[in-house]
Amino acid sequence: MTGTAMHQPTTPRSVLFMCGMNAIRSPMAEALAKAALPAGTYVASAGVRHGERDPFVDVVLDEIGLSVGRHQPRTLDELEDDYFDLIVTLAPEAHHLALDLTRSMAVDVVYWPTPDPTVATGTREQIVDAYRAVRDHLATLINRRLVVAPAGEKA
Incomplete structure (x- = not known):
């Protein structure tokens, strides 16, 4: 990557979020990224192994x-697709x-410890608070690292 590319980031055309079971962190990141990134950006999520859908994810996403x-x-x-510009991993x-x-x-692979x-x-409220903290952490990272402001604006 050139020095210019580091200072002039571009929004990836396709992003994959990966975690352990694709039940909490990566689907949450997928939903947040789809809302934040430009239309036409392909966003997906997957896990290393099978997991079960977690209802607390629905609760904290519904709040926003x-x-x-x-x-x-x-x-x-x-x-369905196996090529991505960027893979964001959320678990070791x-x-x-x-x-x-x-x-x-x-392909760029980055690790966002989550x-x-x-x-x-x-x-229940303390548990939901932990899910909110993950949601807010991911939203911050997506907005800071993947959302590119139009020329002349600060991200």
């Missing part, structure tokens, strides 16, 4: 007017797999 729709967790093998196991799979490909909210304990 978003939804994962009919999303069902899927693995990399179940993706996903990062290691992405690096292994893209060794001979021209906590697993399922480890939260306490009341």
Whole structure:
């Protein structure tokens, strides 16, 4: 990457978000990115292994007017497309797999360490707060690192 490219970021045309089971972090990131990135940007998510849909994801996305729709967790093998400009990994196991799979490909792989909210304990509200924290963390990263402001504006 040239020095100019680092200072003049471009919005990727296709982004894959990866986590452990495609149940919480990556589908949440997918929904947030679809809302934030320009129309026509292909955004998908996948997990290293199969998982179950998590209802708390629906709760915290609904609070900000978003939804994962009919999303069902899927693995990399179940993706329709296998080429992306950027792969964003949200868990260590996903990062290691992405690096292994893209060794001979021209694709950027970045790791955004993101906590697993399922480890939260306490009341329902305390657990939902952990999911909100993940949602807000991902929204901040997407807006700071993937959303490119029009020329002359600050991102």
